[in-house]
Amino acid sequence: MCFCEIPVPGLLSLCMQDTPWCSPLKVKHGYASCRNPHGGYYKNALGTKCDIRCQKGYELHGPQELICQSDKRWSGKVVCKQKRCPILSMPPNGGFKCIDGAYFNSRCEYYCSPGYQLKGDRIVQCMDNKVWSGRPASCVDTEPPRIQCPSIKEKTAEPNKLTARVFWETPEGRDTADGILTDVILKGLPPGSHFSEGDHKIQYTVFDRAGNKGTCKFLIKVKVRRCGKLNAPDNGYIKCSGDGDNYGATCEFSCIGGYDMQGSPARVCQFNSGWSGTEPTCTPMNINVGVRTAAALLDQFYEKRRLLIISTPTAANYFYRLQLGMLQPAQCGLDLRHITVIELVGVYPSLLGRIGLRLMPPALALQVRLLLRIPHYNFNIVVVDKHGVDKERYPFPATPAELFTLIDTFPLRKEDIKLQAESGQSCP
Template identity: 85%
Template sequence: MGSGVLCLALLLACPGLADTETPWCSPVKVKYGYANCRTPQGGYYKNVLGTRCDIRCQKGYELHGPSQLICQSNKRWSGKVLCKQKRCPTLSMPANGGFKCLDGAYFGSRCEYYCSPGYQLKGDRTVTCMDNKVWSGRPASCVDTEPPRIQCPSVKEKIAEPNKLTARVFWDTPEGRDTADGILTDVILKGLSSGSHFPEGDHKIHYTVYDRAENKGTCKFLVKVRVRRCVKLNAPENGYLKCSGDGNNYGATCEFFCVGGYDLQGSPARVCQYNLGWSGVEPTCTPMNINVAVRSAAALLDQFYEKRRLLIISTPTAANYFYRMQLGMLQPAQCGLDLRHVTVIELVGVVPALIGRIGVKILPPPLALQLRLLLRISQNNFSLLVMDKHGMDKERYPFPATPAELFTLIDTFPLRKEEMLLQAEVGQSCP
């Protein structure tokens, strides 16, 4: 038997001899790890037949392969091991942002999130790959929390238009701008829109715009409308006035009127001007002065044109029953006659004993005769004639008429309807 065969037989028969022999397996080398080996007999060499090695990896690495290796009779270890660096799952890229990592996604790597302009980070800005292969903290997201921007115009001031208490104001509709994706909803207006007629005073205009994340942007401005005003006018004594607009605003017109029996002197209408002064001169109401020293009946009637209505009473004698009855009915109705701007003319008698009278003024006989002839009034019978302010013959009565009948007739005249409205506004009436 050869010496090599003898030695192998002795080694198998007496395993303890291997402890003092040459190492059997190659040394165990674990990159990024270490091996804890022990021999069956506690010998010096750590890789003799039967040696067992427990394999461990450094922190941040994980073992791939068996955790224990055995040196076998074929001079090979019972398996292969490898320590691989631990790796966390790949991070998801946040919408509207991103992240930067040091050392990728391996153990100990730090990743920092960032967001695109207009977006804010929600969650942990920095995460670290832990030993258990999970990321520390919460994965971040980028959200749009910044409100959109909208710029309103500055304060708008305007003077009310002539003879109005309003002004039409225009401005450009403000446009919103989103700091994120630029997508906005419609601009919402609170208040009157551009081009509207704004009344006097201050008016708040409020614009609102939303982005897709429902962030709200707002802007406000004031529309100021001012009314230029003159000093308030007063009605003249024994008269009244009617004004347009607000009575004393720029462009307003005030018309002046006198009560029955008075004539207007001065400007019949005045306008509030831009310089805050009134046009014309201040009017007054003076007692009507009837000139009976005229040459013709037409000249006499011209004095009443557009001023007074006439009630002409003609009688052949002062003792006439109808005449006396008519005067008796009109006497207590004087206020109603003045309210309706009625002047009474009496033609009494026949030629050559004919006289005329307007109140306390006596008409010369020739003028009274001309008046009868011009108006075709009979001198032989009682007659009552109603004329309007334009000298038109409106009604003739062959017998006395009651004040109620006369007032009902006169109140149907077109000019009288306007007068009634004015007198109602100023509170002019008879008791």
């Protein structure tokens, strides 16, 4: 300490510079590095200069250097304030918790609401440069929505049907995040549709607002009760409804002209997968030439056979022999068109009637000539259809081509052609 009782010029000034002059300098959360210009002991003497520094995590507010002035005051005021990082923004569908707010060295941990996942750094820390470490996190919906489809649907087709109508409740999706779905897509037929026999895959897909999708699948199994396919009898046809062997289907049988049916003309596929009735067969027509009238004879061919009646006054007739010669190689075409040839040869009482190998009594042959008004003394050909209608007459021999062209125009013949094509019947 300097005691200056006697004022001496120059000595007083020196004494002031080495004497405590300003209040002691204290910096909270910081420190001052002071130097007396005269090297004195006191760091708050007149003219002392102090450099101000703050602790880590604090920043200086005020001048970096203070000087002890003649008015016994420091040249300024300083404060070390704790550093702060920018306020974190709250992530949508989530939040964060911090140890010490946004101050230096504070740690903040992000979290997300149920159904959302954290994207970015879960923990960030306020650094000395007043920025947060890492990337601020966000909460995103990455979990697909949930959807539950029904179990396998099995259905049996009803009688006479090859499809089954199937219903189910449309499944509802549920989003694990916000519960909002933006789209539902169905792949396959909708409920209430008619499904054919077999397995059908149905798929539902739902999307949430984040674009995540959830999918579920199930099968629809449609069964058709079947009895097994039936075949057409030899020399006959078969025509079935539906698919031919499904439950409720009916198969109808018919025989080609000149054959009679034995057994069930129609059979139905039953619930037990068995056919009703008995198996049909087609047997050759048993033509009865012992009938008393021509009408009774011709009735046997009604809706079964067409007739080609050849009448000649004598077996030596040239036209007669020529006609038989032309028909002999055309037997397949005659059979295909269900044509039976009846020959009336001679004049009563020496009249001879013949159907194939069966001989007719002269009186019955005469009745046929009289019924159809066929002349006795001339060569004639009469074509009769399956309904007993006299369709055409020829006074001269007719070629098979002429006869077949005529007969192929008959209404019933068109149905025959269709059935024969389906069964593969044809002539070489």
